[in-house]
Amino acid sequence: MRLKNISLNYGMRVFKALSEEPRVRIIHLLIQNKEMCISDLEHILDFTQTKTSRHLAYLKNAGLVSSKRIDQWTFYYILDEAIDIINQIFKFIEKDVNLLRDQEIYEILRSNRELAINKIENHPYR
DSSP states (O other), X not given: OXXXXXXXXXXXXXXXXXXXXXXXXXXXXXXXXXXXXXXXXXXXXXXXXXXXXXXXXXXXXXXXXXXEEETTEEEEEEOHHHHHHHHHHHTTTTTOHHHHHHHHHHXXXXXXXXXXXXXXXXXXXO
16 A cells, blocks of 8 residues: 555654664665565674664654564565655665665675575585
């Protein structure tokens, strides 16, 4: 469900949630990559598990982010109803050097994982 307009209360929650750099960086990574697990966010942002969890909880309580569990992994994603307002806000900061660097680190991480998986699957002794 997409929002056509928002209440003042919801708008205040959104802006408060985006008032700290770590949460902006997390939201940007989620916009770019649809969903991410907490360990990837920790690695990319160089945060502790506690700090990452605290910021994700804040984003969840603000109504911007939700999560799903798959086995031992928890994946976070932006809620459909928040995506339009988030995209509008991020149009103005999408070229920020820190945000671009975070995405670059994620691309390297993903590429390394794909290479490792490919190497394991094509190992001659399997």
